Structure formats: structure tokens, C-alpha cells
Amino acid sequence: MQSFADAMIAALNLIWEFDADLREIIFLSLKVSVSAVLIAAVVGLPLGAWLATTRSPLRGFLVALTSTFMGLPPVVVGLVVYLLLSNVGVLGPLQLLYTPTAMIIAQTLLILPILIALTRETLSPLQAHFHQQLSLLNATTLQRLLTLLREGRHGLVTALLAGFGRAIAEVGAVIIVGGNINHVTRVMTTTIALETSKGNLALALGLGIVLVAIALLINTLVLLVGMSTRDDTTAASALR
Amino acid sequence: MNAVCPVIGQHLLISRSDRVLLSVDHIIFGRPLAQRVATDKQNSGSCVVILGPNGAGKSLLVKTLCALQVPDKGQVLWADSAPDKQRRHQVGLMLQKPVLLRRSAESNLVYALRLKGHDKQQSLRLSRDALQQAGLAHVARVNATRLSGGEQQRLALLRALLLEPDILFLDEATANVDPGSTLAIEQQLAQAKARGITIVMVSHDIAQARRLADEVILMHQGQIVERAECAIFFESPTKNLTKRWIEGELLV
Numbered sequence: 001m002q003s004f005a006d007a008m009i010a011a012l013n014l015i016w017e018f019d020a021d022l023r024e025i026i027f028l029s030l031k032v033s034v035s036a037v038l039i040a041a042v043v044g045l046p047l048g049a050w051l052a053t054t055r056s057p058l059r060g061f062l063v064a065l066t067s068t069f070m071g072l073p074p075v076v077v078g079l080v081v082y083l084l085l086s087n088v089g090v091l092g093p094l095q096l097l098y099t100p101t102a103m104i105i106a107q108t109l110l111i112l113p114i115l116i117a118l119t120r121e122t123l124s125p126l127q128a129h130f131h132q133q134l135s136l137l138n139a140t141t142l143q144r145l146l147t148l149l150r151e152g153r154h155g156l157v158t159a160l161l162a163g164f165g166r167a168i169a170e171v172g173a174v175i176i177v178g179g180n181i182n183h184v185t186r187v188m189t190t191t192i193a194l195e196t197s198k199g200n201l202a203l204a205l206g207l208g209i210v211l212v213a214i215a216l217l218i219n220t221l222v223l224l225v226g227m228s229t230r231d232d233t234t235a236a237s238a239l240r
Numbered sequence: 241m242n243a244v245c246p247v248i249g250q251h252l253l254i255s256r257s258d259r260v261l262l263s264v265d266h267i268i269f270g271r272p273l274a275q276r277v278a279t280d281k282q283n284s285g286s287c288v289v290i291l292g293p294n295g296a297g298k299s300l301l302v303k304t305l306c307a308l309q310v311p312d313k314g315q316v317l318w319a320d321s322a323p324d325k326q327r328r329h330q331v332g333l334m335l336q337k338p339v340l341l342r343r344s345a346e347s348n349l350v351y352a353l354r355l356k357g358h359d360k361q362q363s364l365r366l367s368r369d370a371l372q373q374a375g376l377a378h379v380a381r382v383n384a385t386r387l388s389g390g391e392q393q394r395l396a397l398l399r400a401l402l403l404e405p406d407i408l409f410l411d412e413a414t415a416n417v418d419p420g421s422t423l424a425i426e427q428q429l430a431q432a433k434a435r436g437i438t439i440v441m442v443s444h445d446i447a448q449a450r451r452l453a454d455e456v457i458l459m460h461q462g463q464i465v466e467r468a469e470c471a472i473f474f475e476s477p478t479k480n481l482t483k484r485w486i487e488g489e490l491l492v
Contacts (some may be wrong), residue, residue, distance in 0.1 A: 129339060136306065136328070136333050137351075137355045138328040139355055147341070
């Protein structure tokens with residue numbers, strides 16, 4: 001068992017050398033999470049925008065459903081995806097279990113409710129603000145949605161970053177559907193879990209530092225985007 | 241009350257020489273709103289100013305006429321049929337607080353024209369010409385949300401006029417702007433009227449009604465108290481309530 005100081009020195013050394021194994025794990029983590037965010041965005045942004053604008057009687061139910069799914073434990077999502085992708089599952093013939101694709105599916109399902117909810121929350125006040133003016137300009141439903149998505153772009157970037165943050169830090173779902181197979185489905189979080197249990201604290205800590213650095217970068221970006229949005233809003237409201 | 245609103249939920253008609261622009265029949269929002277008035281006959285557009293205290297129902301009436309609100313009872317007609325999307329651009333409304341997109345002043349105009357069906361080049365040309373004529377060319381590239389309140393309102397008016405409505409409603413459009421911008425807006429409205437656009441303004445400002453109105457309507461508690469030509473309205477009003485309003489009494 002190494003001391004914390006020894007582990008930290010070894011970890012920093014690993015990051016400094018940036019060897020092939022470390023590189024592979026970090027790149028796969030980024031690839032899986034970025035893919036999940038992009039797929040979730042394609043589905044989640046229009047759905048969130050629709051929820052912000054619709055008067056459908058289903059709206060209340062769907063909002064409650066989204067909020068419920070936001071709090072889903074990742075292991076439950078992992079379990080569901082596992083059941084779907086396993087040989088007895090409906091998607092079994094695709095043979096996707098224990099592949100990066102399975103991990104992308106799990107992470108997409110995990111962050112989709114977050115993206116839908118944050119998009120709805122970002123666009124709801126904009127819908128209230130622009131609703132009458134867009135009616136006067138005779139905008140169709142599609143034109144309305146696209147306009148609101150563009151007007152709320154700063155808030156939506158924050159939502160995407162929040163989704164990415166959740167995806168890359170997630171371990172429960174990806175370990176179930178990915179299996180943490182070396183050189184195939186091993187990502188930062190699953191490696192940390194495995195290496196810690198093996199007592200290889202240097203690699204675990206090194207990856208932990210990279211993960212924290214990525215989280216710090218994301219939060220800084222969220223803060224910067226938030227500040228620029230506030231500037232716009234303040235300027236706009238001060239002049240009214 | 242019966243003396244000033246003798247008939248509940250009758251008919252409001254706004255027209256010009258060649259055709260009826262729109263009318264309201266028995267519209268009711270919980271309580272009755274609006275009644276019958278004579279039509280105005282002029283070759284160019286006219287300017288009707290609707291005056292009245294807060295809560296008189298002026299904004300609600302205007303939004304109903306623009307089909308932004310659906311009355312609990314009654315009917316709004318554009319010309320002789322119910323409002324429809326095909327004629328949306330014929331009835332314009334400028335809101336009290338301008339609602340502009342977070343993009344340049346020019347792009348805001350282009351956006352509106354594109355939605356009306358103009359192509360990109362045509363929209364750009366029309367927008368630039370309009371900004372030039374309105375003396376706003378220097379802010380064409382400035383983000384609309386960063387313009388001054390007066391400039392924002394002038395831009396919103398320009399956008400409404402670019403869509404070439406037959407009738408343009410203004411809901412207290414100059415309530416929060418400086419005198420210079422108010423003058424610019426009033427000049428734009430005079431030009432629009434000369435082009436044949438009928439202007440219907442909701443206002444608190446009696447002096448503005450005197451400057452602009454061909455006709456004045458006084459509303460109180462959801463009813464039209466009096467409608468008359470501007471000179472007659474101010475010089476020899478027939479209703480006691482109108483006289484008290486002109487003299488500056490606070491109507492509650």
C-alpha cells in the first residue's frame with residue numbers, strides 16, 4: 001500500500017509522461033461522453049423547446065416525467081440498457097453489449113432528461129417574452145422553436161456542458177454495460193474504480209486528477225457563458 | 241354607470257373609405273367590452289386614439305382586435321371574416337415594451353421580412369432602406385438589445401411598418417421613451433398614415449391625442465364612453481365623463 005504522497009507523485013509522473021494506456025482511457029472517455037451529449041442534444045433540445053412552447057394537455061405529465069428521470073440512479077439506467085442489449089433483450093441481435101456504443105447509449109439515456117429539463121427551463125421565460133411578438137410576425141411552430149433555440153443559445157450551451165459533466169463523471173451505468181474491458185471499454189471512472197480496488201493508487205489518482213481538471217474546465221466554461229448571458233440580459237433590461 | 245355605458249356589448253367598427261378593416265361584435269371578457277361607433281371615411285389612412293384610465297380595457301381591446309386574445313364571448317372580424325393566418329400581416333401591433341431578438345437591428349428587420357415570405361436579398365435591401373429613411377442606419381449593426389429604449393421602440397415601429405399592414409395598433413408605444421424618440425415615432429406614424437395605413441393608438445397622453453388623432457375614443461370600465469372627431473371630442477364633448485377626463489379629473 002502506497003502512501004498518499006507516493007501515489008500523488010506517481011500520478012503526476014504518469015500524467016507528465018502521458019503514456020499510451022492513459023491516453024487511450026482519456027480519449028475513450030471523451031469520445032463516449034461527447035457522443036452521448038451530441039445524440040442527447042439532437043433529441044433533447046427540440047423536445048425541451050417543444051415542452052416550453054406547447055399547450056398540450058400532456059405537457060404537465062411530460063414535465064413531471066422528465067424531472068423524475070433526472071434523478072434516476074445511473075446503475076438503474078445501466079441495468080435497463082444491459083437488459084435491452086443482452087442476448088435475451090430486444091436489441092440483443094445487435095451484439096452491442098460491452099462495446100463503447102453500449103456505453104454511449106447508457107450515457108445518452110442518463111443525460112437526456114437533464115438536457116430536456118434544462119432546455120425547457122431556459123426557453124420557458126423566452127417563450128413568455130416572445131410569444132405575442134412571434135404570433136404578430138406569423139411565425140410557424142418550427143420557426144418559433146428555431147428562434148427560441150437561437151435566442152436561448154447561451155443557456156443551452158450551459159445545459160450541454162452540464163450534461164457532459166454528468167456523463168463523463170458517471171461510473172455505475174458504463175461499468176454495467178461496458179464491462180470495463182481493457183483497451184475496449186475502459187474509461188476514466190471505471191479505471192479509477194478498478195485500480196483502487198487493486199491497490200494501484202497512482203493510476204487511479206492520476207485519472208482522478210484529469211477528471212477533476214476536466215470538471216474544473218467545464219465549470220469555468222459554464223461560469224463564463226453564464227456571465228456573458230447576464231451581461232446581455234442586464235444590458236437589455238436596463239435599457240427598457 | 242348606466243349613463244356612460246348605455247348599451248352592453250354592441251359593435252365596434254374600424255374602416256376606411258373603400259372597406260371595413262375590422263369589427264368587433266359583443267366581445268366579453270368576464271365583463272362586457274366595447275360598443276358601437278360610427279365609421280370614419282377618408283381617402284388616406286386615419287389615426288384613431290383610444291384614451292382612458294388604467295384598467296379601462298384599452299390594451300385588452302387592442303390585443304383582441306389583433307387576435308392575440310380570444311374573448312370569452314363575441315366575435316372579432318377582419319373585414320368580414322374571422323381572423324386567419326393568411327391575413328396576419330395586414331393587422332400590426334406595436335407593444336408597449338419592444339420585443340426584439342438578440343441580434344443586430346438590421347437582422348431584426350430581415351427576420352420579420354423573411355417570415356413574411358421575402359427572399360434574403362430583398363429583405364436585406366428593404367431593411368437597409370428603411371433604417372436609412374428612419375435615421376437609424378448608424379445602429380444597423382448594433383445588437384438590438386443594446387440600443388436605447390427610444391431606439392428600440394423606433395426599430396419596433398419600423399419592423400411593424402415594413403410588413404405593410406392595413407391597420408397598425410400601438411399600445412402606449414411612446415409611454416417610456418424620451419421626447420426626441422417620441423417626435424421621431426410620431427413623424428413615422430404621420431408618414432405611414434399618408435401612405436394609407438390606419439393607425440389606432442392606445443395612449444394616456446391627451447396632448448399626443450390632440451397632435452395626432454383624427455378621431456378620439458374614450459374608454460372607461462370596459463366601455464366606449466365617447467367617440468368623436470378630434471376637434472369635437474376636445475371642444476364640445478357630449479358626455480359628462482369625457483368633459484371631466486379632459487379637465488384632468490382622475491377617473492376610477
